[in-house]
Amino acid sequence: MKTYYFDNAASSWPKPKQVVEAMTNYLTENGANPGRGSHQMAVNASRALFETRKSLAKLFGISNPNDICYTMNTTEALNLAIKGALKEGDHVITTSIEHNSVRRPLEYLRKTKNIEITYIQSDITGNVNPVNVRAAIKHNTKLVICSHSSNLLGTIVPLSEIAEICRDKKLVFLVDAAQTAGTLPIDVQKMGISMLAFPGHKGLLGPQGTGGLYIHPELDLEPLLQGGTGSQSEAIEQPLVRPDRYEAGTQNTVGIVGLNEGIKVVLEQTVEAIHAKEWSLSQRLMEGIKEIKGIQIIGPAIGEDKTGIVSFVMEQVDASELAFILDHTFQIAVRAGFHCTPLGHQTAGTTETGAVRASVGFYTTEDEVAHFVQSIKEISKHYTK
DSSP states (O other), X not given: OOOEXXXXXXXXXXXXXXXXXXXXXXXXXXXXXXXXXXXXXXXXXXXXXXXXXXXXXXXXXXXXXXXXXXXXXXXXHHHHHHHHHOOTTOEEEEETTOOHHHHHHHHHHHHHSOOEEEEEOOOTTOOOOHXXXXXXXXXXXXXXXXXXXXXXXXXXXXXXXXXXXXXXXXXXEEEEOTTTBXXXXXXXXHHXXXXXXXXXXXXXXXXXXXXXXXXXXXXXXXXXXXXOOSSSTTXXXXXXXXXXXXXXXXXXXXXXXXXXXXXHHHHHHOHHHHHHHHHHHHHHHHHHHTTSTTEXXXXXXXXXXXXXXXXXXXXXXXXXXXXXXXXXXXXXEOEEEOTTOHHHHHHHTOTTTOEEEEEOOTTOOHHHHHHHHHHHHHHHHHHTO
């Protein structure tokens, strides 16, 4: 039975066949630890990690691939960036559309390091005004953190304008690209990004358990982990050389091999073309459900630029119940609830109801969107009799 997958904001699916084949081939031909030996299998494993760093550097406009460190996901990357950069008493500026992977580390540091936090309030659709960022800067401001796009609303934040403020005030600028890596153009040098946290399993079309953090060459973070790196094993402290300083322990080599193939697909198709396709599909979906009785779409209006996320509330049906019906009756996979972003729901005014989030991806088809719209119409008829 066919599954209609509309949960790409959580993880993209299906994966390109090249990803599956590369991972299968790697597992059958090589199982060595990268950097943990001079034998050919270990050397090949190290080479595979570096090849993926090169692909990431090409995609994100990064000069030195070794300024990219691998993590299991965006959450780990954000924890490394936030906890590694902030000291006792520092002030941080962030926004009202952030994911818990930003908010929770910050609130933890508020308690343990007495950091100060300012949450810039966006408008109800998630738009962040850079003027408010500038106004929030204090004498002890160290870091500005922005989600490139809300994981609830699909709103795209004006990164370049915020980066210009950060450059002017000599602040570190951290971008959460969980919803945009591989689906929106990102050039860390042109856009003035100090640190970029990204997942491998979403827009980059790789497997789960992959991700990374770009760290500007002039920044030095406290490592999140200490341990074996395969280099300078005689030293009692973590090496200073990148990327070893931030990569303790064995990497997910097979996953990173798969990630490289996903990035190659993105580079071949181009980020611009992928975004255009996903935007078009999201517009079709919004057009299809906007007139259904009781539907309230949240986020940017039809025709505005956004990522491939369409979140909505159906006043006759609880969000979790609607997701259950879509799954069990119409074979449609969506995510309902609060999407790990209570800040985003406060912004959208959906704290009491939650929302259903449908997110298209690179492999979503127009027929699948039509099936989604028709299913919502049938459910609406049942509840409005």
